Amino acid sequence: MTNVVEFGTPGAMPPSEKRLLLVFDGGNAPGYASVAVALTEEASRRGYEVWAATEGFRSLTPDARAEPRFERLIVSRRERYALLAKGIPARSMGRRVLDAGSDFRSERYLGFFEQDRRSAAAQTMRAQGFTHLVGVGGNGTFEGLKAMLGASDPRPPTGFINVSIDNDLAGDRAIGFLSGIEAGATIARGLYEDAYTHKRIYILEMMGNRSGRHALHCGVAARAHLIVLPFFQFPDAVLEEIAQGLARADYALVVVAEGYERERRARVAPGTSASEYLRRQLEAAGLSDSPMKRVIAEPFSRYIRGVRPGFIDVSAAYLKASLLFDAFDAGETEVMPFVLASNDVGVRSFDRVTREDRVERAFLPLLDRIGLPAFTRWVRDHCTSERTSL
Numbered sequence: 061m062t063n064v065v066e067f068g069t070p071g072a073m074p075p076s077e078k079r080l081l082l083v084f085d086g087g088n089a090p091g092y093a094s095v096a097v098a099l100t101e102e103a104s105r106r107g108y109e110v111w112a113a114t115e116g117f118r119s120l121t122p123d124a125r126a127e128p129r130f131e132r133l134i135v136s137r138r139e140r141y142a143l144l145a146k147g148i149p150a151r152s153m154g155r156r157v158l159d160a161g162s163d164f165r166s167e168r169y170l171g172f173f174e175q176d177r178r179s180a181a182a183q184t185m186r187a188q189g190f191t192h193l194v195g196v197g198g199n200g201t202f203e204g205l206k207a208m209l210g211a212s213d214p215r216p217p218t219g220f221i222n223v224s225i226d227n228d229l230a231g232d233r234a235i236g237f238l239s240g241i242e243a244g245a246t247i248a249r250g251l252y253e254d255a256y257t258h259k260r261i262y263i264l265e266m267m268g269n270r271s272g273r274h275a276l277h278c279g280v281a282a283r284a285h286l287i288v289l290p291f292f293q294f295p296d297a298v299l300e301e302i303a304q305g306l307a308r309a310d311y312a313l314v315v316v317a318e319g320y321e322r323e324r325r326a327r328v329a330p331g332t333s334a335s336e337y338l339r340r341q342l343e344a345a346g347l348s349d350s351p352m353k354r355v356i357a358e359p360f361s362r363y364i365r366g367v368r369p370g371f372i373d374v375s376a377a378y379l380k381a382s383l384l385f386d387a388f389d390a391g392e393t394e395v396m397p398f399v400l401a402s403n404d405v406g407v408r409s410f411d412r413v414t415r416e417d418r419v420e421r422a423f424l425p426l427l428d429r430i431g432l433p434a435f436t437r438w439v440r441d442h443c444t445s446e447r448t449s450l
């Protein structure tokens with residue numbers, strides 16, 4: 061006698077001409093659940109049998125750790141109970157549109173870099189009878205999806221939904237990006253007000269390993285006094301100017317991206333956060349911490365990863381789902397729906413989707429609100445050409 065229920069696999073079910081697999085992977089971002097709901101509703105309405113891989117790409121390989129590997133996604137609870145009674149693992153998505161996080165994903169499954177794992181995933185797709193495939197995540201998930209298609213013969217009709225706080229694919233506004241800014245800027249603004257109240261200098265580390273787009277937008281929205289992006293490498297003269305400017309200020313909020321001086325930190329101060337490393341640099345340049353004016357390095361907060369999505373991201377999830385299945389109905393494959401503005405929407409083929417790690421140049425004048433001419437000149441001279449990241 062056991063309490064463990066043995067569920068059937070998709071391949072054990074009657075065959076379907078429209079059996080869709082959703083694969084969620086990559087770093088967590090607000091809106092994964094919204095996309096799951098939107099895809100389930102729209103696909104079900106169009107006659108698809110919808111399944112989700114419980115651990116992202118890992119579920120398709122011998123490295124799978126969770127059983128069942130695949131769950132049937134439906135909208136209503138009544139349908140879920142009927143499926144469970146037949147031994148089909150099912151999950152109702154009808155009321156989950158504002159849930160934080162995601163039930164179906166793995167944390168950047170590195171095993172997918174191996175060709176044999178991708179080949180195994182393609183074989184699992186065929187064995188389980190999946191006819192359509194949709195990947196959900198950021199740039200890493202997109203690259204994994206394309207790599208898996210390279211091991212697939214024939215290649216199933218495939219789509220991709222861009223969900224990422226980083227917003228690192230060109231020509232689309234990732235679901236989760238705006239919600240992440242709202243949450244991050246709320247944290248930053250709270251420290252701004254605390255700095256004003258207690259006359260402190262806060263150095264707040266924020267998400268941004270390469271481009272720093274999240275740190276940039278949060279810092280601008282919270283009216284940070286200075287924003288330091290990940291690819292900045294200041295000479296001593298600029299660090300001294302920053303230290304002097306902050307010393308003169310009654311209070312200040314400095315936003316620094318988590319990738320700031322990543323390589324140098326790994327060499328000279330392993331394990332040190334970007335905010336603490338910048339604090340030490342400014343201390344060496346003359347900015348001292350004192351009881352009268354504290355200089356405090358705040359570590360990176362992962363709170364933003366677990367927040368609920370804003371409704372603007374939820375609406376984009378529904379629109380992208382509609383655009384994707386319209387494309388499938390039209391016979392298109394290997395496409396990513398994009399939403400940039402109310403009248404700037406559509407789909408792009410995979411070969412037209414590229415990584416975008418640069419931040420917007422129009423924001424350059426907003427990096428400094430203290431009045432630092434040497435800092436401004438350095439950014440202009442080193443970070444505004446076509447060859448640089450800004």
